[in-house]
Amino acid sequence: MNLRFTYAKSAFIIILISIFSSYVAFSNNLSNEKGSSSLKGKIIENQSNKPLEFATISIYSSDSSKLVKGTISNKRGDFLLEKLSAGSYYFKVEYMGYITYSSKMLDIKNGESKILTNPVKLKIDTKNISEVKVEGNREFSKVELGKTVYNVSKSPVADGGTINEVLNTLPKLSVDAEGAIQFRGSSNVKILIDGKISGLLGINPAEVLNGMSAHDVDRIEVISTSSAKYDATGAGGIINIIMKKDRIKGFNGSVAATVGTKDKKSGGISGNYRTGKVNFFGSYNYKDDWAGRDYHVQREIKKEGVHTLLLENADVDFGNRYHIGKLGWDYLINDNNTLTFSAKYQDVLQNWNGSYDYTRANVLSSAMPIVDYRTSAVDLDMNSWVYNASYIHKFAKKGETLSIDLAYTDNAADNAGNYAEYLNIQNFAQDEILEPTANISNLYSDFYKTTRKEAVAQVDYELPVGDKGKFQTGYLYRNNEIDYKVGSVVYDFNYEENIHGLYAMYSDSKGKFAYELGLRAEYSDINTNKEFKDDYLDLFPSIHLSYQISDKKQWQLAYSRMIYRPNSGMLNPFQNLRDPENQRLGSQDMDAYYNHNAEMSMSFDREKASYKTTLYVNYYKNLINQYRFIDDDNRSIVQFGNFDSKFFSALELEGSTKLNKWWSLSGYVAGIYEETKPGEGYKFGTRDMWEVEGKVTSIMNFKKWFKLQASFRYQSEILVAQGKYQNLYYVDLGLSRKVLKGRGSLSFTANDIFNTFRFKIHTSDPEFYNKEIKYRETQIAKLSFRYFFGKRYRILRANPKKSGMRHSENDI
Template identity: 30%
Template sequence: MKNYFILILGLLTTAVFAQQPQTNGRPPVKKIKLTGTVIDQETQEVLEYATISLVNERFPDRIQGGITDSKGNFDLEVFPGKYNVTIEYIGFDKIQYDEKVLRADENLGTIALRIAAESLDEIELVGERTEVEIRLDKRIYNVGKDITVRGGSVADVLDNVPSVSVDVEGNIALRGNENVRILINGKPSGLVGLSGPQGLRSLPAESIEKVEVVTSPSARYEASGTAGILNIILKKEELEGFNGSLVVNGGLPTTFGGNASLNWRTKKVNIFSTTSVRDSESRGGGIFESENFDPLRFVNEQREYIRNRKSIFFNLGTEYNFDEKTSLTVSGFIRRSDNESNNSTEIENLNASGLIIDQFGRYQFEEELDNSQQFTANFTKKFDDKGHELVIEFQTESSAEDENDLAENTSTFNQESESLEDQKRTLLQMDYVWPINENTQFELGYRGDFSFQETDYNVFDLLDSGRTPNVQLTNFLGFTQNVNAAYTQFGQKVNKFSYLMGLRMEKTHIEIDQKTIDVFKEKEYTDWFPTLNLSYEFNEKENVTLGYSRRVRRPRSWSLNPFRSLTSLTFFRQGNPDLDPSYSNLFDLGYLKRWEKFTFNGSVYLQRATQVIERITEATGALVVVSQDPLVELPEFRSTSINLSENTRTGTEFTLTYSPKRQVRISGNFNIFNSFTQGSYNGTVLDREIVSWFARVNSSFPLPFGINTQLRGFYFGPNANAQTESKGILTFSGALNKSVFNKKGELSFSVSDILNSSRRKSITETPDFRNYTEFQWRQPTYVFTLTYRINERKMDRKRNRNGGFGGGEEGEGPDF
């Protein structure tokens, strides 16, 4: 960067001397032209913004030169003389012509720069271009040109991040643990609200800049999430002027969508927006087989689902810079989705000999309207010292979910249900960072998270006598959770050793107000969460890290509601108002080593949790009337959550990347862990131990005619909890990509679940019954995506020239 300031100063100096020539009576010296073209040696692509500098040995302070244009050309006017000419570009080896004598116009021709070997070593690639940065408390994956997620959503991006898995129902897990906290720009978001991770499908993959995988969170982060934190950082453009991208996609099963990300920036003001629309259909289904031991009987259920989802997402924000050190950013988004679902369940009642006694069905039509809106204001004040800053943030959001359900039963009365959920949330946050010196940093902050949720659930039996309220299911629940937190942390770098230690206090107040049965419960507890992260750097290419943190998992409102929620005629879910939080201690030992063409990143981890929240299934002992003529009664099953004693999870994972050349990359991620759960419920011992693993392989390579291809395979091994054991799942995906519109756009084709093998198969066994479940959330998808970039190519070059985005994002820890 110093060279560029010198270059600019030299250009200004040259301009001044040019305007005031000192001729001393002699004829003025005429300038000559120096021209040429700069390209990438390997890809033969032109390099825009490459730097050409000329230094005269007699006047070393008078640097002349310039940069290449959009076609890689340069055309400079210089005085005749002897120069040291340097052509350079960030990330490439420079080319230098020493003592070059220039007497007349000269064309240097095509100058091919070779990418620097150390630049390849500095990044680890996942998919085509997903870089990884290692920090004391996290790994940061910069989402690059991963063509398998074109036209997809945030969930598709997360499914390609090492250590992360997304199951067939869209549930997100970190190292096999689904209790992971998902943040957007370091904060909770209405996109992860009432619908859980499903709301993330409204956010296009193209809007994501990077994903932070935080397996050993520092004290700055909230303590929720016993597995750790996934922090999704959205793109923020840095180039002045107007730029952005337009994306349209379509495919099978019926899928249409598009998004526009636009940005306009001046020195004082930055205005940015993202608009996304999606219309998709997904088909799935499964089977549910139940064997009741006493008396011996069998029930088989076959379910099919057809889901249609229409959504629109709009985000608008502006950033105003009062001066170089003070800024205010305000932004907001609205999300609307209209979801329809047709579910059919065919039920067979069999005797002990396996003969069908009765057959009947249940057919459901659901319509769900989701609305979310969020407003955020951020004030940042930077002080004279680098990294010295105060950030104050306010966020408010509201979400509403209106669901209507009609269930038609072939053998008994029909049912109709209406569910209305409203959630309001306010967040106040303050972070103060004080760099005591170049290698020492102190930090403290406050966070207040206040949420209130109401659920009004009404069920009606459609009898011959009319629409009758079902008092066993109809209920109204109010849920309040307020968390006040304060933290402090201190970090220092001593030679090759770095450490960051912190302490966080969270005071939680919870109210459960079940108005239907007039039950009010109030809980309050104060917890302390220490953190420690250590790092030792052997050299620039090798380091080792050690992290410890304490985490908490708080029960959600639906797991505390004592009222029933029907899943089928014979199966219902019920909350447990006595459920307590679960606490865990996380230890993580990591190692990173880089070679010329290989990168190895591995870790060994231990997670020990107490008061573990587990979902169990039990027979209630009651019989459910599923047919009145003839009379048929089947056993009833209940699913609820309980606190077991403890769970110990130990494992190891590693990511190995091989990059023989820039356009050929292979990356593999492997994770294996042992999970041991101890506890009992109603006199039944629920101890369970299982070894599970998952592996992911990505490969990308070029094909003829400028086509790039990427293949991805993922296997999630068998898994288990207290009662249920799930079998392994194997999936494959692939994509093709080609530049169009003079490299201003891209056309891609992607296929997910090529083998149609993404199915969850599980077995639940107790002394009273055995259940087998097979479920498929969606069928394979085939999607074409067209992307058009507006000034984005120029924007990318400028980012490289500035050495990347730099700085910390919201929720990011110090860079020791």
């Protein structure tokens, strides 16, 4: 497997070199065909006579008005258009916030180096200038073809919260008992960053996102019915996190620090330096966080005529300390070609320190219960490198683009555990048991090493067709290899996944009707060293239709087919020994499952309100689902297996309104019906349930004082395969204020202010009844301060203008 992975890495390097070499050869051929004339000039500001950097200069043929070439001015305001053929031309100069300048006709002779005698003076466009601020004034949510876009950049929670916390404020998104993000109740969600698979998220995205600052997020795209452009994995939907991009000339950035309850602290710094054709960027973040993850278990077991009772109390402290650094640069080769390189490093140290007491009793016996006690200290030390390279080429035809993305991830983690058991301790006082080593019944430890290597190569091509049509195609290759080294060949586990994907899409609009049709073909193979091997060749169609009934009313219909393949966690037979009474165990007897997503919606816009109603249906065939059983040692084992099917449907209402200039409300409510059929081989049968969930968010903006956000979520009882989650509700608050004349911000967040966020789950089959309450620490308060430096607050915002250029400074 390592040899195969080496071949994959070599192939990526060869692909990149070949593409770049081809581009150089292509560019040289073009250069040979161009003329030897040139035009040189200078761009200045009309009133101050200061040079304007990054002004866009486009030169056109006088005969056909066809764009011939373009460039941007340097920091001295100078520009140079080279390799022009002899002929008659005119040129345009564009700069954000200024009136476009159009020149008179220019005759350029063969071999002439023409120099403009007078500089071009641009006048400020007073009609189109907006505020002298970076922030825009976008609406909170916007419905687009196939997705809903949420503008979270101005949320008070975003100033001092994490990405997980911001995601949890959005409609349809929630956090489960383990802290993972769910969409419409499903954890099978694919999370992308800037539309790409990110190796930084690793195999536990929830933990990583819970440590990343939400201030760096611009908007969130929620895609319930995926298009063929995206990887077909991710049955529950796609969450695309769009990060902010600083393209302001000069140097700018921010520094931040956060302190929270129960010894929580974090900080970070980010910077961006833009000069000429090069943009440098970097960031560093640190976090030191301790949180409680306690739980209580009550379990009754009825097997072979024996009726036993187990009561367990787990007191667990989870520590998470990490350092994340990133460096990168963008290079504008010329008007049509851009290269980007970046490297990220992450160093993580996690600690699970737990104490567990078990009370066991035979319900049918009068004997005294047996009381055991156990401690565990599990440490994870992980470091990872993520390397990214991308290339964008813009063709002469407006909108025609080619992009190539390469990524390589290298993760390594050491996992070490130390355990102590004190058995049958009811005859001793607790202080006698915990201190003298003579009372320790058993001492043992375990150690295993995890490595993960992932390589991704992606090529996308986009071609405009006609007035509004667009054709897209592309190819994706991903190799993912995960190794668990326990120290014994018997227990070592190796997992490797290879995916090849090819897609084609076409979209267009005719009058009020718009559509997008796509088809994706994927071949994947998965194999382990535990005699698991499976491969899949599948087609995944997608359809998105919309009809603009009026300016204020839109109808949409969407369908997609997706797949969810067994991952390493589902297949890995290795057991963690933190809590022997509650184990997770992988299974090799599993197949991928498929699901069909269909969604129909109507969206309405009013003067002060907008709302959307959606009917959603999701059908899963051969569903991979976890279930619980009791083994021969009366331990609870949670395992994954294939169920027959699952049907999930929802009628949703989502809306937002602006009550006045300073107060806005947004909300979401859904009525849900779901049915799960496990099929043969299980000790439990078909279950169904009607459910209700909803969320309301209020934002009050007192401009001279602060911005306040309050969010309330309610969830009724929800179905699981062998039981149900009890209902839950909670309230979160966020408060932010600008300070230091807008260069600083203070924010305060208080999550679960009434401490009601409790997960209570009941499961059973004929052999057991299990009730578990998880007390994951959610009542947390944090205070954050952020300071902005550089030119961030000294630029002008203007209404966008159309440009004949195919490439500009905004592409960096």
